[in-house]
């Protein structure tokens with residue numbers, strides 16, 4: 001395995017770092033101030049001017065849609081291994097990925113449309129998503145059932161002539177609070193009588209279709225993440241043309257598996273960026289404050305913590321790069337253990353490192369004056385979102401156990417999920 005940056009990546013990385021210094025870090029406070037100002041005026045659910053200002057600059061700098069794998073639509077596309085260092089840099093600031101049109105859930109939805117949608121659906125939804133003109137949401141999780149087991153999903157997608165009729169209640173639909181969110185990919189049952197793993201399908205639904213109600217934003221430790229939001233959405237007799245069904249009836253799991261690899265690894269790369277940023281802030285703070293007669297950084301307990309944090313960041317990064325390398329060389333299916341491993345390792349590591357950085361900042365650490373409290377909240381959600389830790393650990397354990405079985409029988413894997 002060779003993790004050296006290619007010349008293309010070296011050049012792009014330099015440009016991305018310069019863009020972050022020139023446009024992202026200096027506008028970090030402005031982003032949150034703008035949302036607060038919009039909230040004070042009565043509506044936080046409007047796109048921020050700062051992101052809209054920066055998007056054309058990112059495009060002009062050749063830093064647009066970097067997540068796209070190489071394809072006829074994106075001949076300049078990067079491999080997963082090439083994208084990893086870019087994604088890590090973007091992960092240092094929560095809103096940065098959107099500036100480069102690289103944010104979830106749009107990236108996963110774009111990949112899903114690219115792989116599984118018909119050409120007319122691609123023209124209608126993928127093209128404006130690639131241009132950053134609209135946004136999207138992925139509607140899988142439901143309040144009524146344990147959705148980490150995707151076979152539980154109850155939403156109904158029933159054929160009626162040339163249309164499908166959709167009825168269901170979803171929550172944690174990330175991005176559905178944004179007025180630019182024009183399209184949903186919805187998971188639901190087309191045939192409850194089919195074998196367990198052939199009941200679910202995925203369908204493309206315009207967000208303004210009749211029968212859709214966005215009921216409320218959910219909060220994460222009190223943050224509503226406006227204007228993006230994580231919404232509860234009700235679908236009542238929503239009708240879409242049969243052509244909107246992706247891939248075919250009963251093939252929802254196949255699509256979920258297809259989108260899971262890239263989406264998951266992107267989250268992990270950003271988690272590593274968030275941890276690096278926390279490490280940087282922690283060290284600066286510890287060096288700059290004096291307590292009990294010496295810099296706080298001179299207390300040996302902090303040496304222990306910093307060393308531990310550095311070891312864990314490096315381990316997580318190497319495992320993420322290995323997973324990216326395997327996805328590029330042997331495919332997502334063969335890399336499934338590594339993908340599951342990083343999905344457990346990276347957010348847990350990031351939570352712990354950010355927690356140390358919060359401690360190092362004293363009361364300031366839990367306030368809004370530093371980016372740490374919000375970073376912790378975001379990383380903590382990743383131990384649940386896209387499948388909880390336990391489900392990924394279960395996959396890892398089952399693969400491991402299967403390797404040691406005398407008689408290699410098929411081990412039933414949990415259907416992991418992705419958004």
Ligand SMILES: Cc1cc2nc3c(=O)[nH]c(=O)nc-3n(C[C@H](O)[C@H](O)[C@H](O)COP(=O)(O)OP(=O)(O)OC[C@H]3O[C@@H](n4cnc5c(N)ncnc54)[C@H](O)[C@@H]3O)c2cc1C
Pocket residue numbers: 105137138139140141142145146147148149171172173174175220230381384385386387388390391394417419
């Ligand atoms: C901020 C955020 C954003 C999200 N965005 C989206 C989105 O855009 N689209 C979308 O569809 N969903 C989204 N989700 C939902 C997320 O994917 C689900 O919350 C997650 O898959 C878990 O499903 P659940 O909440 O129904 O928990 P449940 O399935 O009820 O599980 C609850 C707990 O049970 C335990 N558990 C489950 N399975 C096992 C097991 N096999 N072994 C041991 N313990 C187990 C785990 O501790 C788990 O946390 C988001 C969630 C958050 C917090």
